[in-house]
Amino acid sequence: MTSEAAQISANSVSSVLRGEESAWLAAWKKFPFLSFCWISLFLLIAGGMLAAYLVYPRLYALGQPLNYLFFSGLGVFFVVLGGGLALITVTSLTGIDLLYPHGKRSVTVKVLFPIAVFLAMLVRFNRASLMVSFVKVNNSLTIAQAARIKGNRILVLLPHCLQIDVCNRKITNDLSNCVRCGKCPVGNLIEISEEHGLKIEVVNGGTLARKRVAMFRPQGVIAVACERDLTLGIQDVHPVPVYGVINDRPHGPCVNTCVDMTLVNEAVEFFKKPKLTNLPQ
Numbered sequence: 001m002t003s004e005a006a007q008i009s010a011n012s013v014s015s016v017l018r019g020e021e022s023a024w025l026a027a028w029k030k031f032p033f034l035s036f037c038w039i040s041l042f043l044l045i046a047g048g049m050l051a052a053y054l055v056y057p058r059l060y061a062l063g064q065p066l067n068y069l070f071f072s073g074l075g076v077f078f079v080v081l082g083g084g085l086a087l088i089t090v091t092s093l094t095g096i097d098l099l100y101p102h103g104k105r106s107v108t109v110k111v112l113f114p115i116a117v118f119l120a121m122l123v124r125f126n127r128a129s130l131m132v133s134f135v136k137v138n139n140s141l142t143i144a145q146a147a148r149i150k151g152n153r154i155l156v157l158l159p160h161c162l163q164i165d166v167c168n169r170k171i172t173n174d175l176s177n178c179v180r181c182g183k184c185p186v187g188n189l190i191e192i193s194e195e196h197g198l199k200i201e202v203v204n205g206g207t208l209a210r211k212r213v214a215m216f217r218p219q220g221v222i223a224v225a226c227e228r229d230l231t232l233g234i235q236d237v238h239p240v241p242v243y244g245v246i247n248d249r250p251h252g253p254c255v256n257t258c259v260d261m262t263l264v265n266e267a268v269e270f271f272k273k274p275k276l277t278n279l280p281q
């Protein structure tokens with residue numbers, strides 16, 4: 001067994017162990033994202049109330065209609081944010097799909113997530129953990145919305161760094177160039193995709209990933225990447241449901257990365273059986 005193969009094997013074993021995490025641990029991993037978003041919301045409301053208090057004398061001077069307009073707008077904005085976050089929280093924790101399918105990027109996530117990231121940075125909370133938590137919440141929302149996923153056009157997106165650095169096969173443009181030698185997980189992932197009739201692509205960045213999604217127009221995406229790329233990608237391709245699988249980086253970021261095959265198989269099973277919702281969320 002080569003050292004690379006041994007490394008992949010060792011990762012697979014540890015990955016299987018990680019895959020057996022209990023339901024409460026899976027739920028616990030969602031808390032950083034949800035907690036920071038709730039704190040961000042309360043701070044935003046406090047900031048909004050302070051701003052309203054400060055501008056009130058000037059608004060009062062400008063007349064009643066402008067007063068109503070300002071406070072109504074502020075109220076609607078906070079109701080939308082708070083309501084959206086409440087629905088995301090309940091759906092994520094219970095698996096009951098309460099989300100409204102508006103087909104656009106979530107305003108709640110768009111507004112609150114950057115504030116949550118900033119807050120996490122202020123209190124020195126690990127940014128990667130926050131992003132991992134976001135991916136976990138996203139996966140639980142995807143699972144909760146299983147009944148809405150129609151069709152079998154599923155795209156598997158792999159990062160280029162899964163290919164071992166000593167392999168000179170050009171696989172980003174044509175995956176058939178991979179000879180499936182077993183030195184990296186790419187060959188194995190191609191076989192899994194073929195077995196289940198899934199489209200598979202290797203991409204070297206977010207731009208190419210978005211291009212592949214736009215070209216293939218999938219009904220679901222299984223994306224393997226680091227938590228940072230997944231966090232951006234999941235928001236970019238919304239409303240396409242994404243099941244994110246965070247890669248392992250035993251050699252550091254972006255080089256000879258690995259992936260937990262148990263998690264990939266869970267994602268494949270989920271999309272092949274959309275009604276199956278008893279997966280770990």
Ligand code: SF4
Nearest residue numbers: 167178179181184187
């Ligand atoms: S499995 Fe494919 S991509 Fe990986 S080392 Fe072998 S030929 Fe290269």
